[in-house]
Amino acid sequence: MASLGPELQAHGLGCQRGHRALFSDLDLSLSPGQAMQITGENGAGKTTLLKTLCGLRRPEVGRVTWRGLDVHEAPAALGTDLLYIGHENAINPDLSPRENLRMLSRLSGGGGDVASALKGMGLLRVMRTPCRALSAGQRRRVALARLGVSSAALWILDEPAAALDTQGRGLLAAQIAKHASRGGVVLFTTHDRLDLPEITPQELRISA
Amino acid sequence: MSGFIALLQRDLLLVLRQRGEILHHVLFFLLVITLFPLGTRPSATLLLAVAPALLWVAALLAALLSLQRLFRPDFEDGTLEQLMLSTTPLSLLVLAKVAAYWLAGGLIFVLLAPVVALLLGVPGTAIPVIMCSLLLGTPVLGLVGAIGVALTLSLPRAGMLLSLLIFPLYVPVLIFGAGAMQAAINGLPASGPLFMLAAILVLALTLAPLATAAALRINFEYA
Numbered sequence: 001m002a003s004l005g006p007e008l009q010a011h012g013l014g015c016q017r018g019h020r021a022l023f024s025d026l027d028l029s030l031s032p033g034q035a036m037q038i039t040g041e042n043g044a045g046k047t048t049l050l051k052t053l054c055g056l057r058r059p060e061v062g063r064v065t066w067r068g069l070d071v072h073e074a075p076a077a078l079g080t081d082l083l084y085i086g087h088e089n090a091i092n093p094d095l096s097p098r099e100n101l102r103m104l105s106r107l108s109g110g111g112g113d114v115a116s117a118l119k120g121m122g123l124l125r126v127m128r129t130p131c132r133a134l135s136a137g138q139r140r141r142v143a144l145a146r147l148g149v150s151s152a153a154l155w156i157l158d159e160p161a162a163a164l165d166t167q168g169r170g171l172l173a174a175q176i177a178k179h180a181s182r183g184g185v186v187l188f189t190t191h192d193r194l195d196l197p198e199i200t201p202q203e204l205r206i207s208a
Numbered sequence: 209m210s211g212f213i214a215l216l217q218r219d220l221l222l223v224l225r226q227r228g229e230i231l232h233h234v235l236f237f238l239l240v241i242t243l244f245p246l247g248t249r250p251s252a253t254l255l256l257a258v259a260p261a262l263l264w265v266a267a268l269l270a271a272l273l274s275l276q277r278l279f280r281p282d283f284e285d286g287t288l289e290q291l292m293l294s295t296t297p298l299s300l301l302v303l304a305k306v307a308a309y310w311l312a313g314g315l316i317f318v319l320l321a322p323v324v325a326l327l328l329g330v331p332g333t334a335i336p337v338i339m340c341s342l343l344l345g346t347p348v349l350g351l352v353g354a355i356g357v358a359l360t361l362s363l364p365r366a367g368m369l370l371s372l373l374i375f376p377l378y379v380p381v382l383i384f385g386a387g388a389m390q391a392a393i394n395g396l397p398a399s400g401p402l403f404m405l406a407a408i409l410v411l412a413l414t415l416a417p418l419a420t421a422a423a424l425r426i427n428f429e430y431a
Binding site: 051054055056057058076078079080082084086087088089090091092093094095099102103104106107108109130 | 210211213214215217218221222225226281284285286287289290291292293294295296428429430
């Protein structure tokens with residue numbers, strides 16, 4: 001890792017949707033090797049917060065920096081350092097898990113081993129099946145297989161455990177813990193706690 | 209650049225997987241052209257006079273029918289978010305999407321044009337100009353249409369607004385495209401309108417992806 005100081009920082013962040021304020025004056029700071037779990041009620045603004053942090057959406061006030069660069073002002077600030085898995089899976093139903101994953105990994109500039117990442121998520125048998133025929137949990141696993149091909153330092157995951165079974169949650173928790181132990185930064189939202197082996201994530205609760 | 213190729217390959221693969229939908233648009237183009245003569249007097253001169261307008265109106269309507277395919281599915285399944293966050297410039301990715309869209313639509317119209325033109329009684333000598341006119345004009349339909357689709361993406365039922373937005377922008381293509389065909393059918397030089405079409409294409413090719421990328425960002429930045 002290049003620096004030991006905080007990598008991802010947010011200062012006085014405030015967002016609103018329409019005329020409704022979601023959260024305000026939110027500060028956070030994550031150093032290499034740290035994970036953060038964001039909780040909050042439905043509609044509290046968890047997804048909005050994540051989208052703001054990864055630069056998709058502009059905050060009404062405040063700023064977000066990654067390694068000292070403002071995410072919203074310097075377009076290349078995050079670049080290949082970011083892996084964002086949103087609430088939607090970004091999986092096309094007419095393509096197979098392999099084709100979907102290969103496209104997504106090439107799009108973020110990476111070229112990891114797609115087959116072994118899918119195998120790691122327990123999708124070896126359905127690797128060539130159109131995603132249309134997969135269950136919701138399997139589709140989520142396809143999206144999460146990106147964790148295995150990515151070389152990004154910052155993971156931002158929106159409800160990664162949604163639709164996953166116990167085994168899937170275990171695989172996910174292990175991936176997150178492994179990434180943190182390698183010096184990566186992980187931010188994720190969740191409804192019910194995700195128990196991570198070895199590390200304890202920071203917790204941030206947002207409420208309107 | 210690898211993002212451009214990856215996206216182009218993916219979209220072309222999707223075209224193969226969604227053959228039925230593509231076929232629907234091609235069939236629509238053919239149906240408009242074949243049904244029109246059945247509704248008028250059986251007169252060769254009349255048909256010849258309206259042939260250019262008919263070809264272009266069919267291409268415009270078929271484009272309008274299929275434009276939503278450009279971004280809406282990707283917007284709904286979250287792929288578009290990933291495109292925005294890609295290290296490849298968004299305008300380049302837009303170009304990849306429009307290229308795939310044109311290869312599966314406009315290009316097919318260009319290739320079908322000789323058959324359709326002969327069906328309408330157009331003299332064989334005019335066919336190269338007809339194909340040229342479609343070749344230069346149909347990419348503009350996709351490029352300009354992409355701006356409209358991107359602008360109306362956040363609206364749930366954007367069909368009407370999209371039509372109102374982009375039809376005025378299609379008018380120059382219709383005028384010069386049909387003008388070139390008309391000139392060729394009458395045995396006149398058609399290079400003037402063809403050059404105009406080429407100029408419009410270059411303009412659209414350079415500016416439309418930038419405008420589309422900016423319009424796509426609006427959907428997210430102020431969501």
